[in-house]
Amino acid sequence: MLRRWTRHALLSLLVLIVVASTAVWVIEIYPRREPHPPLRLAQGTLALQHARIYTAPGAPPIADGTILIRDGLIAAVGPQVAVPPDATVVPCNSCVVTAGFWNAHVHFTERKWSLAEWKSAATLNSQLADMFLSRGFTTVIDLASNPADTLSIRRRIERGELSGPCIYTAGTALYPPHGAPFYLREALPWWTVALLPQPATSEAARRIVHRNLGSGADLTKLFTGSWIERGRVLPMQMDIARVAVEESHLNGRLVFAHPSNLAGTRVAVESGVDVLAHAADDTRGIDAVLLSTAIHNNMAMIPTLKMFSMTVTKDSHYMDPIHAEVRQFHQLGGQLLFGTDVGYMTDYSTEGEFAELGKSGLDWQDILAMLTTNPAARMGVSNQKGTITSGKLADLTILSADPSQDLANFARVQAVVRSGKVVWRR
Numbered sequence: 522m523l524r525r526w527t528r529h530a531l532l533s534l535l536v537l538i539v540v541a542s543t544a545v546w547v548i549e550i551y552p553r554r555e556p557h558p559p560l561r562l563a564q565g566t567l568a569l570q571h572a573r574i575y576t577a578p579g580a581p582p583i584a585d586g587t588i589l590i591r592d593g594l595i596a597a598v599g600p601q602v603a604v605p606p607d608a609t610v611v612p613c614n615s616c617v618v619t620a621g622f623w624n625a626h627v628h629f630t631e632r633k634w635s636l637a638e639w640k641s642a643a644t645l646n647s648q649l650a651d652m653f654l655s656r657g658f659t660t661v662i663d664l665a666s667n668p669a670d671t672l673s674i675r676r677r678i679e680r681g682e683l684s685g686p687c688i689y690t691a692g693t694a695l696y697p698p699h700g701a702p703f704y705l706r707e708a709l710p711w712w713t714v715a716l717l718p719q720p721a722t723s724e725a726a727r728r729i730v731h732r733n734l735g736s737g738a739d740l741t742k743l744f745t746g747s748w749i750e751r752g753r754v755l756p757m758q759m760d761i762a763r764v765a766v767e768e769s770h771l772n773g774r775l776v777f778a779h780p781s782n783l784a785g786t787r788v789a790v791e792s793g794v795d796v797l798a799h800a801a802d803d804t805r806g807i808d809a810v811l812l813s814t815a816i817h818n819n820m821a822m823i824p825t826l827k828m829f830s831m832t833v834t835k836d837s838h839y840m841d842p843i844h845a846e847v848r849q850f851h852q853l854g855g856q857l858l859f860g861t862d863v864g865y866m867t868d869y870s871t872e873g874e875f876a877e878l879g880k881s882g883l884d885w886q887d888i889l890a891m892l893t894t895n896p897a898a899r900m901g902v903s904n905q906k907g908t909i910t911s912g913k914l915a916d917l918t919i920l921s922a923d924p925s926q927d928l929a930n931f932a933r934v935q936a937v938v939r940s941g942k943v944v945w946r947r
C-alpha cells in the first residue's frame with residue numbers, strides 16, 4: 522500500500538516537473554531565440570514627389586522635391602530627381618517629409634504585450650501602429666521590459682511578420698537593493714517585483730549586466746535614483762553604478778539612468794552614465810555646475826516632460842523647475858533626445874510632449890534634432906539614420922502639416938516608411 526502511494530507521488534512529481542519545465546520553455550525561453558535578427562530591407566523602387574523635405578535639422582528645406590528609394594535605401598533626394606517608370610509612387614499631396622522619428626524612451630510592459638510570442642500578427646500590428654507608427658516612430662529604445670516579449674516582437678518585426686519600428690532594448694533594468702519604485706510595486710505582482718535585479722554588490726551588478734547584454738539587450742538601464750515611496754528617492758550605491766557602467770562600456774554598450782533627484786543625478790554623472798532617461802523631477806540642488814559636468818562627460822538627456830505633467834501634476838510649482846532644468850541643459854550645449862515613456866504612460870499621443878518642450882524654450886529645429894540626428898548619433902548609427910541622405914536607410918516620417926509653423930504639426934503623421942517600405946498610412 523505504502524509502496525503504491527510512493528510510486529503515485531513520484532509519478533505526480535515527475536508530471537509536475539515536466540509541465541513546469543515545458544511552461545518555462547514556452548513562456549520564457551523559446552520567445553528569446555534569435556535576439557539580434559538582421560535588419561530587413563524592402564525590395565523595389567519607391568518615390569515621394571512634390572514634398573517639402575527637411576533633409577536635416579538646420580539644412581535649408583527643399584520646397585518641392587522628390588525622394589527616390591531603392592531596395593530599402595535612399596537613392597536620391599532633391600528638387601530634380603528622375604523617377605523611373607517602375608517606381609511605386611507614394612501619395613503625398615503637399616506633405617512634409619523628415620527622417621524617421623525616434624522615441625528614445627518606451628516600454629513593452631503593458632499587459633497587452635505579455636506572451637507576445639503567442640499573440641496574432643493582427644493584434645500586435647494594431648498595437649504597434651497605435652503606439653509607434655501612427656506617431657511617426659521608425660526607431661524606438663525600450664528602457665526595460667520583459668525580454669521574452671520585447672525580443673519576440675523584435676524578431677517578428679524583422680522577419681516581416683509584423684509592421685513595427687526598429688527596436689533597441691535595455692532588457693531588464695538594475696535597481697538598488699530593496700529599490701523597486703513604488704509605482705512598479707503597486708502595478709506588479711510581488712513575485713515579479715522580487716525577481717527584479719537589485720544587486721547588493723558590485724560583482725553581482727557586473728554579472729547581471731554581463732548576462733543581460735549576453736542574452737539580447739543592446740544597452741543597460743540603471744535606477745541611479747529610485748522613487749521607493751512618494752517623496753523618497755533611494756540612490757544606487759556609487760561603486761555598484763560604476764561597475765555596471767564599466768561592464769557595459771567594456772561590451773561597447775551605452776548606459777541609460779533614471780535619476781529622480783540630486784543624489785540620483787550625481788551617481789549617474791559620476792559613474793559615467795551616457796543618457797539620463799528623464800530630467801530629474803526633484804530639481805533641488807541641480808545647478809549649472811552639475812549640468813555642465815554632465816555635459817562635459819558627454820551625457821545626453823531625455824526630458825519626458827509630458828509624463829511628469831500627466832502622472833504627477835501639471836501644477837506649475839512642480840513643472841516650472843523641470844522646464845528650467847531642461848532649458849538650462851540645452852543652453853549649456855547638452856544633447857537632448859526625444860522620448861515619452863509610453864508603455865508606462867497609456868496615453869500615446871505626442872502632441873503634449875512637443876508643447877512641453879516648447880515651454881522649455883526649444884524650437885522646431887531643436888526638436889527635429891531630438892527626433893532624428895541626436896538619437897542616431899548617440900546610438901552610433903549616424904551613417905545609416907537621422908537625415909535624408911542618399912545611401913542611408915529609407916526611414917521617413919511623412920507629415921500632413923509643417924512643424925516649422927506649429928510644433929503640434931510634428932504629431933500630424935500621414936505615413937511612415939521604414940527600410941524602404943510604407944509600414945503605416947493614415
Ligand SMILES: [Zn+2]
Binds near residue numbers: 626628664865
Ligand atoms: Zn520609463
